[in-house]
Amino acid sequence: MINITFPDGTIKAFENSPTGSDVAKSISEGLARNCVAMELNGNLVDLHSEITQDSQIRLITTKDKEALEILRHSAAHVMAQAILHLYKDAKLTIGPVVEDGFYYDIDMEPVSEDDFPKIEAEMKKIIKAKLPLERKLVSKSEAAEFYKNEPYKLEMISDLEDGTISFYEQGDFTDLCRGPHVPHTGFVKAFKLMKVSGAYWRADQTKAQLQRIYGTAFFDKKELKAYLHFLEEAKKRNHRKLGTALDLFSFHEEAPGMAFFHAKGMDVWNALLDYWREEHRAAGYVETKTPIMLNRDLWERSGHWENYRENMYVSSIDDFEYAIKPMNCPGGMLLYGLKPHSYKDLPIRAGEVGLVHRHELSGVLSGLFRVRAFHQDDAHIFMTPDQIQDEILGVLKLTERIYSTFGLGFHLELSTRPEKSIGSDEQWEMATEGLRAALDAYGAEYKINEGDGAFYGPKIDVHIKDALGRTWQCGTVQLDMSLPERFDLTYIGKDGEKHRPIMIHRVVYGSIERFFGILVEHFAGKFPLWMAPVQAIVLPMNDELVSYANEVKQSLEKEGLRTEVDDRTESLKKKVRDAQLNYIPLILTIGGKEKDSGTLSVRTLDGKVKYGVTHKDFLDQVLAHIKERKQELDMF
Incomplete structure (x- = not known):
């Protein structure tokens, strides 16, 4: 007699050695038709396999992930x-x-x-x-x-x-x-x-x-x-294709893996950074800037020379070796160490939008998603041990707030100590438990990735989900007790003695270039009004109205709106169509009636048109919409 135990604890007996198919059929013909394989005592095997002894099995149907x-x-x-x-x-x-x-x-x-x-x-x-x-x-x-x-x-x-x-x-x-x-x-x-x-x-x-x-x-x-439709949609959203069509960025053989941002691309870039700075100032961060090239001694001190050398660009100057920074952290250590600190100074939240370079193989370069030169929205938070949980929670809440502005959902993963690492067992245990406690307090579900942490500390990775349901790892929170020790960073505690600060490395956008590319595809090139490189375009109905159209443009630009005039000798229909193809959120039509009445005809990308909008009403609504950084253009 062979006893089969199912996942719910039910046991079924068979006189002879059954196959997985036999077991499925003994339950129902419908189940048998949908069975693909079985898990036999923890191993995936075919349904044809015979079960020769008492075993635990799980039948794998077409609905199971395997x-x-x-x-x-x-x-x-x-x-x-x-x-x-x-x-x-x-x-x-x-x-x-x-x-x-x-x-x-x-x-x-x-x-x-x-x-x-x-x-x-x-x-x-x-x-x-x-x-x-x-x-x-x-x-x-x-x-x-x-x-x-x-x-x-x-x-x-x-x-x-x-x-x-x-x-x-x-x-x-x-x-x-x-x-x-x-x-x-x-x-x-x-x-x-x-x-x-x-x-x-x-x-x-x-x-x-x-x-x-x-x-x-x-x-x-x-x-x-559905999958083929998804691929077609992803193809239409390809950021390299849209980057060219919308005149945002380009790549050139003279600098492989290094993006050139055009004027319109810089408008989007600056909108992203303006928002980043606004949120970080409100969250108590200061902004710093460190050099792009530092000497070998510094990288040896930080551990990067030993653990990251193959990804670094190096140069020899005045008989000394230097490296272009692949990360911003060591420069941040030097800034902290410039003067003594008290526990009353902590936490110090120092952000840096730093340009870094990493040597990537040419075969893995992929538009803005994998480059050799990119900007990281780094921040280094120096704190006391009792501040760990609150600071990590603060980072997670800030990250949630920023991602929600773009309509990006996310999930969290905790990555633990890798095989190649620096620091003591005690430091790693304390750091890992600090992150785990903060995640538990945050209250969101998270998964654990054993051995996938950074070489200097465990980390929380934040994986965003875009409009197509694809996930991207962007944000990260890394707890580090090793670098403060390597750079002998201290603060004076309440007891008057020197103590070692705990440090958080964190990014929200991650690589800003990569985040830019993700947003191009997430929005399919149709950026929200506050991000759009051209927020409004003025279309004069004939050549006699071009001068007035430029006056309207200037008045809007004085209020901070990025505005263009299409003064081509083309039909209004073609001008509207071209503006729509360039995903310009606000299309303003100027005819003789609008000039005489001082009003605007406003068309949005969803095809809605409102006539007779006064300049004041237009600006009041638009500027309020931009200030709130709304995703949907729900006015007019």
């Missing part, structure tokens, strides 16, 4: 089988699951997206056949014999330890694989091949170049359709 990865792994096998049917000389290598899909690297003749329809058609035949995916165990020597004409598989087998090796068979197709897989190919109901690129075998440029074919798969066609 199921989609299993499906996509099976879809990769279906694609590989289809390709072997169509391209007889193709040689398979590996086909893993990746975020949002799968790929397979194949040594074969070049293919393009034009070839995808015939590959997909062959995949549909395999799926329709509902071929079982069956696991076979063989010895290493048997596996090598089976793959004697497959050089890539043979190489992979030679790297494996001696023992049994698992294959998966589906009809006339066999692949070297650990599994698990769906019960049969019919589960791959919704799939699409996405793109093809080149890849070197084992990422070695001296080895063969392969065709890497990407695809994705879902259990439901509606989910696939």
